[in-house]
Amino acid sequence: MxxxxxxxxxxxxxxxxxxxxxxxxxxxxxxxxxxxxxxxxxxxxxxxxxxxxxxxxxxxxxxxxxxxxxxxxxxxxxxxxxxxxxxxxxxxxxxxxxxxxxxxxxxxxxxxxxxxxxxxxxxxxxxxxxxxxxxxxxxxxxxxxxxxxxxxxxxxxxxxxxxxxxxxxxxxxxxxxxxxxxxxxxxxxxxxxxxxxxxxxxxxxxxxxxxxxxxxxxxxxxKKGRQPSRITHLVLDVDGVFTNGCITYTADGEHTKSFDMRDGMGLEILREDNIKVIIMTSENSALVAARMNKLKIEDVYLGVKDKYALIANIVKKESLDLAHIAYMGDDVNDLANLCSVGWALVPHNATERVKPYADVLMNADSGNGAIREACEWIIRYNERFD
Missing domain, CATH: 3.90.550.10 (Spore Coat Polysaccharide Biosynthesis Protein SpsA; Chain A)
Incomplete structure (x- = not known):
């Protein structure tokens, strides 16, 4: 039928x-x-x-x-x-x-x-x-x-x-x-x-x-359906999370983005603790692809507009639970995921529209150690389950 x-x-x-x-x-x-x-x-x-x-x-x-x-x-x-x-x-x-x-x-x-x-x-x-x-x-x-x-x-x-x-x-x-x-x-x-x-x-x-x-x-x-548990996955936006949200352009298009080296080390520490890192961004950027390749992050989704549907597909495909996922975003297109995962993390300089939905507001700004701070917070948080 x-x-x-x-x-x-x-x-x-x-x-x-x-x-x-x-x-x-x-x-x-x-x-x-x-x-x-x-x-x-x-x-x-x-x-x-x-x-x-x-x-x-x-x-x-x-x-x-x-x-x-x-x-x-x-x-x-x-x-x-x-x-x-x-x-x-x-x-x-x-x-x-x-x-x-x-x-x-x-x-x-x-x-x-x-x-x-x-x-x-x-x-x-x-x-x-x-x-x-x-x-x-x-x-x-x-x-x-x-x-x-x-x-x-x-x-x-x-x-x-x-x-x-x-x-x-x-x-x-x-x-x-x-x-x-x-x-x-x-x-x-x-x-x-x-x-x-x-x-x-x-x-x-x-x-x-x-x-x-x-x-x-x-x-x-x-938000009502969330049940925070041990964090096994960290999903990250890029612009406004990895970067300060600024890019430079030349006549040929996108030129540079600035990344914080401390963030990269934080993500390496997370992986050593068996926490999987997933990148999900609405921009389709060769610079982002190159940076994530350098960081050895395999799960990179570029040009994603409906992040909520995509994360739902990943959860179903890999038999995951949203309760074990932390998400870091900074703007309105991250709201649905921030509201539905186990933990919602936002940089200190996230948009005012997003901040009220955060479980944890970082002290650091995006592109200036916010991800590193989030990584260290996750490690400390997970200790309660050890």
Whole structure:
């Protein structure tokens, strides 16, 4: 049974300009659900968009998986007035309905986890439901204008623990079979199952105020799941961590970067203590490659924009645990990793946006001994497990 996921992503957005590409906890909004889809039981995941930049981003960024594809959608079904069902139908026709189950994933639902996707797929593929969708249970009392209370007796107000509550669509995941979608032309139909998600997932992102709320909730969820343990891996950004963030240019391009020799010695000490060092940077720099080769660091990832998805792939591939990983970064594109690993380390001169998320703020600046200080801190910290 072939299970396919589709994430419709429009270029335009009125409430929040470029909303789907805007960085939420340091990552483009649409990549939160995309990453979860990659690690779900879906066989293929398509980002269906009218944005050429997103197509290029996907082709470059997710080369480590053959599960993700970007498809350009027509302008007619990417307008403000076009229905999601119309986009789903266009997508299905473009891939010749080559699926048994189709899963609609909303790009603006960053709280979606692979477990939510799997639960919906399982309802349809294994439990004989025609469709499934995600919902949130709320214990709020509802009213209809001029008609009074909808779901409770105002003279016998129930206690929260005695109130069954309501199930409300959160718009995150919808799943149905090819046959049912072909007949109904609707995202759900027939015998429909529900999958509950946390109440925070009900928050919509329609304004800048919504964005701030969701970002804080998402960062809190990432941090809440952390369980610091013995550190076995140190993941490092480069610019603003190894270097002070400055580079010089000539007419031919990048010229020099400055590295601190003390950092190199610190990393050598770490390796002697069986701690693996991984380099992960958004820049694709020959200078960085040369320096890491000099330091004999083998795991070097250059030109990485979605660091969170990549580190998740490394964790899965090598059967690691985020609790054993320390990460050092200095800017917003490091935020998701800083929030999710066992220990978040930042140089003293990191951006103010990042510092509140640090577990340890170094006394030294980047390019001036911050990594060496972090290495010595890790050695001292690990002594408690010896």
């Amino acid at each position: 072939k299970k396919v996921g589709v994430i419709p992503v429009r270029k335009g957005s009125k409430g929040i300009p470029n909303k789907n590409k805007k960085k939420m906890v340091g990552r483009p909004l649409f990549t939160w659900v995309l990453k979860e889809a990659i690690f779900s039981d879906l066989d293929e995941v398509y980002v269906f968009t009218d944005d050429d930049q997103i197509i290029a981003f996907i082709e470059k960024e997710y080369h480590w998986t053959n599960k993700v594809k970007g498809i350009l959608r027509g302008e007619e079904n990417a307008s403000d007035t076009a229905s999601t069902e119309a986009a789903m139908l266009e997508f299905s026709e473009m891939i010749n309905f080559d699926f048994d189950v189709i899963c609609l994933l909303q790009a603006t639902s960053p709280f979606t986890l692979y477990t939510d996707i799997n639960s919906c797929v399982n309802k349809v593929a294994e439990q004989n439901y025609n469709a499934a969708l995600t919902v949130v249970k709320t214990h709020r009392f509802t009213w209809t204008a001029n008609e009074g209370a909808d779901n409770y007796d105002i003279y016998n107000r129930p206690r929260r623990q005695d109130f069954k509550g309501l199930l409300i669509e959160n718009g995150a995941v919808y799943c149905t079979t090819k046959n049912d979608f072909s007949k109904s032309k609707n995202r759900i139909s027939g015998n429909i199952a529900t999958v509950e998600m946390p109440e925070e997932s009900l928050t919509e992102i329609d304004s800048k105020e919504d964005w701030v709320i969701v970002e804080k909730l998402l960062a809190r969820r990432l």
